[in-house]
Amino acid sequence: MGIFKPSIKTIKSTSYQLLKGLGGGILILLSLSSTAVTIDNLNRDLPDFSYAGYKNGAEPLAFATANTINVADYGAKADDGNDDTKAFHKALAAASDSDSPIVVQIPAGRFIVSDILYLERDNLILRGAGSGATTLYFPRPLRYLPDPPELAELRQYLKTMNKRQREKSHNIDLAFSQYAWSGGFIWTRIKNERVKPYLEEYDQQPAPLALPTQGKRGDDRLKVDNASQLRVGQIININWYNREGKDSPLLKAIYPGVEVTGSHHWNFPNRPLVSQASRIVAINNNTVVINDVLLHDINGLTTDITQKAYLQNIGIEEFSIEFPRSAYVAHHVEQGFNGIYLTRLFDGWVKNIDIINADSGILSEESANVSISNVATKGDHKAHYTVAMGDTHNLLAKNITVNNTAIHPLSFNTFSTKSVYTGCEIYHAPILDQHSGANHQNLFDNITLHATLDTEQLAQRRYPAFKGGGAGYWKPTHGAGSSFWNINVVFKNGLDVAKPITLYGVDDGPNANVIGVHGNTDIDIEYGPNANIKMQNKAIHQAPSLYQYQLQQRLGGE
Template sequence: LPDYSYAGYKNGEELIPNQGVVYLATDYGVVANDGIDDSKALINAVDELRAVDGSVILELPAGKIILSDIIYIERSDFILRGAGSGENGTILYFPRPLMYVHDPEPLKELREYLMEFDKRQREEKNNIDLAFSQYAWSGGFIWTQVPGERVKSYLEKYERPVNVLAKVTSGKRGDFTVTVKNNNSLKVGDVIELQLFNKDGEKGKIVEELYKNADVKVGTHHFNFPDLPIVRQQLEIKLIDGNQVTFKSPLTISIDTSYEAQIVEWKHLENVGIEHFSIEFPMTPRIAHHIEQGFNGINLTRLYNSWVKDIVIVNADSGILTEEIANVTIQNITTRGEHYAHYTVAMAGVHNVLAENIIVENSAEHPLSFNTFSTKNVYKNCTIYKKPVLDQHSGANHQNLFDNITVHINELKGDSYPLFAGGGAGYWKPSHGAYSTFWNINIVLESPHLLKDPVLLNGMLDGPHARVIGIHGNTSFLVKYEPLAYIKMTNQSLHDVPSLYDYQLNSRLNYD
């Protein structure tokens, strides 16, 4: 099993902070419960506080605040705090979707990509042939970013040279130390990005390493873009000793010279917090998959050692979206409403992110999802009440953990249920790499006393070398997970170690 205990704020070693100089949003003209849009006032408050030194808390008043524009958070040491997510707390109400906001500059490349490649949702039986929305998997009304910094590659014309700090020649999976050619541009405390490439085509050694030579079809994106990294980790440098560089968290795969690995500069924000309020959207009908209008709550990009906590999200297309963040904790989030969502709390292109106590009360296409390039992330102590799927969404994602998850299944498909169905485009298949893990998954079936035979949990055909341990519930189950899965302790609740993350973290901290 990989060591997942490095996920979350400060690698799980420190509590989320609660400090900073408090500034009241009401002093900038934000007024709750007056029926007037407060977008300009709140944007002005955030903009003015960008220049304030030290840790800053922008405190929102209790009551309903109407907003219709994007709130960009673009500085470190900043907390956006409400008066609570429950009764008598703060409600951010967005009456209109993002499609009515001026096209965001950070999504310009995505918009051009969708048009150039004619990305469309085609469902002949439903008479649907519609262009993808730029907000299907990106964007949000609360949006963290480093201005001008790209977070995802779509078109070659937008590629820019990166600031290479060192070339890496070797390192072992699970170890913390790599060998570099030149360390002159590195220093202890730097947060960098480690990049690994596939320069050797369809049969490249890094592809074999990701999928451990399993008999799975490998999509073309693994070898059609040799100049883009196929494995990335955002890491903090702990020690430099000659040509040996030691990080605070371990490598996901061993490094071979053919990967042309490198350490590059990674611009990001730190100590950003979003907490203690609810986000509400009006109920709207779903059009189709990928045609979302943009009722998206929070979009996290370019964050390190940051957090989102105590947020209730109602009727969203996507509650919380992520891209290129690391060591972030997302906790105590509830998504609900009658609107059919695309994502609830999604992980895409992220590393060492901990999402805990995520309660999914609404129906969603991908209730919990590890997406492209996601590595060493954890969903822990989460509950899905409707149409559960533990989604792994293709794109070289590997070594992610579903930990102590409870799912409620209200309708079987015959005598089975596709709990492990993986999404994603064919050019990024298979669904995940080696060692992705399911630990202590509790299945709650409606009317289990009516069943005579064990229920088959399936849905995964191209997820090699998974670890599926402790699948259990209120009836008897069979587990089918292909290919080459390590399946143990089915129909056993792991009472002694309910959370693998907690066990590994406690073991590490006690050992240290």
């Protein structure tokens, strides 16, 4: 498998057409001035994002379960105003004692929970009666709970580096919270496993299972020196290291043609700069076939294959998460009204969840092949994140509705690769954020932004739709292959001036694909360097979702 590369040539046309191609494929022609280009041609040189999601998008969000445990049987009682935490802990403990795939069922009604609910076993579904029927209400933030041992390194890092939020105009000089980008009341966790590396003193170099010797970016197979420690079905981490400094071949592959200024790219030579979590589907002698495709070439780069512990087949679905209304203090000093924290999860999902008044709705670290779908964030509280991707591979966020104000409404964070936001809608202060730290080959797909221009933006006819967050030691904002497809910007004002509105915000992320960005008024796009900007001011009606189009091509459907 790999990137779909049709041999169809561009065809002259002045109208839209939809034609059936050979072998069940679809050929779509789009009018572009007097010359039409095919969706296939637009897609040809883009990364293949179709592997994102649970089971690489090839299976429904479900698995067969043998048993059901109901939290009501352990003492949880809806709508009585009493705390139900102990009952939830007992139900989850009983689920952990079972060897069979299991559902922990939450009935309709409102339940009060004041502690973290850890999901720590494979083949587990935490299920409510529907997002409009079941509510988990968390009355206190995480800061009032005992410090999670898995965040001990983060706490030490924040103190050692004196991480503080300083805003002179607001008289703020406050220490960062450990919950600014970590932690959650529903937490997939492998107990005592390091969530994320921060301090070198805790680094332990794992022994490689094999050394890759050959492989091409976009291929689903690679050769290794010795496959004796590998097996079919095994989850492996294919790692690329930068041990050659500022001008290394790996940095040139991630950031072609631009200067890399962030020192973290070369200051940690024994940590992978890129790591791809994949499952082995076949082994033939020393040729290994994986469930997706290689992020980068093997030849000429420093690589190895290691293994981490992952949870598998965890589903979180069909309920609401609600927090009390609380004062917003400052960026990075959040109290910890965080909903779901996905760590070390491979093949899992979150679906049909409403999240109200959160500091962060869903956070993720070191997870892959996860689907997050039909999630709505809402409430009066200003959030840090809604649904954020950090150190993810093949994570799919589909149909995310952002009805609250958030600093980073949708965000690809450090080390995210081949992850996708698709079919999302942002109603307040919308931006598309990429948060630095070797994140690359990610996709914003078929997203609608509802934007209101402030007085200065109206005067300048400029709106910061693209944002490059993160620390300077991880710049540039993103690497090559980061893509935008069929982005619709609906301006609520400023439509009475016959002058385009310029979308801007990222000037250092190289080789982005910006295709089909349009609005309810003419727009201009500033994006650099070497951005591939096509179909500006044209909606892509025939293939509104690149992810879905690529998935259909790969699976052979229509």
